[in-house]
Amino acid sequence: xxxxxxxxxxxxxxxxxxxxxxxxxxxxxxxxxxxxxxxxxxxxxxxxxxxxxxxxxxxxxxxxxxxxxxxxxxxxxxxxxxxxxxxxxxxxxxxxxxxxxxxxxxxxxxxxxxxxxxxxxxxxxxxxxxxxxxxxxxxxxxxx
Numbered sequence: 002x003x004x005x006x007x008x009x010x011x012x013x014x015x016x017x018x019x020x021x022x023x024x025x026x027x028x029x030x031x032x033x034x035x036x037x038x039x040x041x042x043x044x045x046x047x048x049x050x051x052x053x054x055x056x057x058x059x060x061x062x063x064x065x066x067x068x069x070x071x072x073x074x075x076x077x078x079x080x081x082x083x084x085x086x087x088x089x090x091x092x093x094x095x096x097x098x099x100x101x102x103x104x105x106x107x108x109x110x111x112x113x114x115x116x117x118x119x120x121x122x123x124x125x126x127x128x129x130x131x132x133x134x135x136x137x138x139x140x141x142x143x144x145x
Contacts, residue, residue, distance in 0.1 A: 010039040013048055016082045020075055029067035031056055037096040048089040051096040068093040
């Protein structure tokens with residue numbers, strides 16, 4: 002991605018986030034909708050907008066449909082905000098990377114919890130052994 006497309010993607014991401022928050026009055030789009038990333042094509046014809054929507058899968062799909070429905074209006078508003086000759090067509094997608102990251106974090110937490118439990122069991126198993134060894138050594142030391 003060139004520097005120009007990266008800057009344009011960043012600007013589009015900021016503008017669309019503000020539009021969703023302030024301009025879009027669709028009840029299907031919850032207030033907790035964030036634009037996670039934007040990928041602009043090299044020829045600046047299209048922009049893939051990835052969004053994260055908090056809620057059930059049905060709420061996410063409804064929000065995605067609403068965003069796709071309002072893509073034309075958002076493009077018109079973007080034209081006023083951008084200083085480019087043409088404004089890319091907007092294609093909205095649910096960001097699946099966030100789901101994958103959450104799943105990985107859950108797995109890491111599960112592994113961490115299992116390791117902590119194993120450490121507790123090992124420590125509990127070692128404690129009686131150390132007491133037995135300590136008990137055997139104590140009389141021998143007092144005999145001297």
